Amino acid sequence: MDANTSQAEPRYLPPSGKPLGTNRTFTIGAFFVIPILKLLTKRDWRGAQNIPAQGPMIAISNHISYADSLVFAHYLYGNGRAVRFLAKSSLFKIPVVGRILRNAEQVPVDRVNAGARALPHALAFLRAGHCLGVYPEGTLTRDPLIWPMVAKTGLARLAVMSKVPVIPCAQWGAQEILAPYAKLPRIWRRRTVVVVAGPPLDFSPWFGEEENHEAMVEATRYAMAAITQLLEEIRGGYAPAQIFDPHESALPRFGNFKKEK
Numbered sequence: 001m002d003a004n005t006s007q008a009e010p011r012y013l014p015p016s017g018k019p020l021g022t023n024r025t026f027t028i029g030a031f032f033v034i035p036i037l038k039l040l041t042k043r044d045w046r047g048a049q050n051i052p053a054q055g056p057m058i059a060i061s062n063h064i065s066y067a068d069s070l071v072f073a074h075y076l077y078g079n080g081r082a083v084r085f086l087a088k089s090s091l092f093k094i095p096v097v098g099r100i101l102r103n104a105e106q107v108p109v110d111r112v113n114a115g116a117r118a119l120p121h122a123l124a125f126l127r128a129g130h131c132l133g134v135y136p137e138g139t140l141t142r143d144p145l146i147w148p149m150v151a152k153t154g155l156a157r158l159a160v161m162s163k164v165p166v167i168p169c170a171q172w173g174a175q176e177i178l179a180p181y182a183k184l185p186r187i188w189r190r191r192t193v194v195v196v197a198g199p200p201l202d203f204s205p206w207f208g209e210e211e212n213h214e215a216m217v218e219a220t221r222y223a224m225a226a227i228t229q230l231l232e233e234i235r236g237g238y239a240p241a242q243i244f245d246p247h248e249s250a251l252p253r254f255g256n257f258k259k260e261k
Contacts, residue, residue, distance in 0.1 A: 021082035
């Protein structure tokens, strides 16, 4: 973690409050942000029975818009859990925003050299009993039809090392509020946002294999298939048989590839 993100190291205290894991920053943020989300969105929330009421858990989701982290956090918060996200470290360098993220105990991730630096913090939050939010793709999907793409293996390593429940989630609709890489939201009418949580995934076949790259690729594929299946149910159609692989694309792995050069 760089100097800009290490100024306020998280304390990894056991979660408390209601929703579980709430602290003062969460409470203040929810007071201001949730009413705005309710004005902008109609909520179709499903699968709440799959969200553990207590104990460590990892919630994973597809990534379709910069707005979807608020939608996803609202879903988890509304179903009893205040989430700690693995968030890109550049956000922590933004004045005010970075301070809020640190006070909310979010986890900074260097997306180029993520694993070794983010993993200890993620594991510590899970050992304390928190809900951790992870986007396995690591960035907004590059798929032209906004289906999940081939993901990174960090989530699989975290899952097999922690052995905590991993809840697959899928969401749709946030891209109608804020299109991928757009700067201004569409606020002239309310949009329906759908978030669905499925039953916990079983990573036990890969326990002890966290240093086996091929095993982690297989486990990652398993997790993303679960997310994609939930998204197919939401969208009422099937994802392409050929999954978009950013490693085989000329597009940059991270950042706004639509920006004019």
